Amino acid sequence: MISAPDLLRALRPLHVWVGPTGHVRQVGKSFAKLGIDDPTGQRFLEVFEVQRPKKPSKMADLRGLAGQVLRLRVRAEPGLGLRGLLIEDQTDGVILDLSFGMAVVDAVQRYGLTAQDFAPSDLVMELLFLQEAKSSAMAASFSLNSRLNGARLAAETEALTDGLTGLHNRRGLDGALERLGQSDTEYAILQMDLDRFKQVNDTLGHGVGDAVLKRVAGVLRAHTRQDDLLVRAGGDEFVIVCPGLTDTARLNALAGGLIRDISEPLMIEGQDVAIGASIGIAVSQTAARRDPKTTVTFADIALYAAKRSGRGQHLFWSPDMGNSLVELDLPVPTSRGA
The missing domain is CATH 3.30.450.260 (Haem NO binding associated domain)
Incomplete structure (x- = not known):
């Protein structure tokens, strides 16, 4: 036996x-x-x-x-x-x-896994077959109108992924926003910039800066849900798309937790590193169900209002902020994270 x-x-x-x-x-x-x-x-x-x-x-x-x-x-x-x-x-x-x-497809490629490394009944067997065959079914496509599942997210290609953090990139964000605009799903968008990141990058080097960005990506993953879309839009700019989440209290808790954990001092390569984060939030209900790209703009406006108000905080977009950075009486920035 x-x-x-x-x-x-x-x-x-x-x-x-x-x-x-x-x-x-x-x-x-x-x-x-x-x-x-x-x-x-x-x-x-x-x-x-x-x-x-x-x-x-x-x-x-x-x-x-x-x-x-x-x-x-x-x-x-x-x-x-x-x-x-x-x-x-x-x-x-x-x-x-x-x-x-x-992350099963990335794991297969990274560690050289084969079918013998998974249980025979595991759904991953089908994904491995698709990956090996380079099937067109592996094209990047998922629906933010329903609960995202592991098999569909595993079909995301490297073209939609930020190579440093493993989060989605701007191209992935654009595709998701396009699909979101075709659905009836309510949603929230959080725009986040890191405070004092430029000084860290300039004084301690890009190696430390990259380590900081990876840590921030880990904080985002720890605080968000499986069906939230996490994006590194470039530099120290991050975007979170939260389908089905428009409750102000829950969004307050999410943004507050992110800012708190990102602001914790840390040691990297023997260097003391301290950064912070500012967040702007816009929800589709507030934005009168506008095009998602407009909602992103509103979140960006709220982000800069938060920065102007002292940083290290989050603000919701409101109509009195206007529909553009010009109306907010802010110059359009050339760089962030200062």
Whole structure:
């Protein structure tokens, strides 16, 4: 009769089995391809950081998340994000069945994964086939009028992705706005610039600046929903498109959390780095369901109003701000992030 550990290895190549003391008892065979040292025997929470739905600090907290889907990352590989269903193993331990979620196609290319690295019943098998065949079905297309799913987001091509942060780029934003304008979905758009980023880039170098941008991308991912579109529009400019979210209280909480976490001091390459963020928000209801590109303009106006009011804060667009930066009595900027 096959043992439970061998059964797990055979069926779930990306599982993690954690014992009652919080130490990793076993990992799936595909972990070796991810460039991660074998974590067997190490404390799970020292190897992995659970980002959602909440951050456990001990094994009891982790067991309390049983039955939920977690979003987590490997501490030694911050760019490696994972999703996993947590279940109890009936011996006060837990088993986490992992996947790459929306980033599966990037993971396949980055780590050289094959069909043997996934469970035979996994939907990713179909995605791998499409990727190998270079099917036209892999064209960038998704609908912001319904809940986005992992298979459709995995079909996004590199042409829509910012190479540094892994977020969407301006081209990806333009396509999403076009599709959004053809739907009946209400939405909010957040325009965000980093405060004092130019000084960091100029004084500490582009290497530190790139590290800051990657960290900001991580903060955005940690605070947003699966169906929000995250965009690095260029330089230190970011855009968040939130389909179905127009509640002022929730948007206040989102913007406030982003500004708080981005403003936390950090150490990069031995250098103390301190930046901030300013955010402008426009919602489609406020914008009278105008063309989404107009809503982006309104969010931009609110952003500059926030900067002029002292930075490190967020403002909603309101009609008294006008329909252009000229009406706001601001010169059209040539650069941001100062």
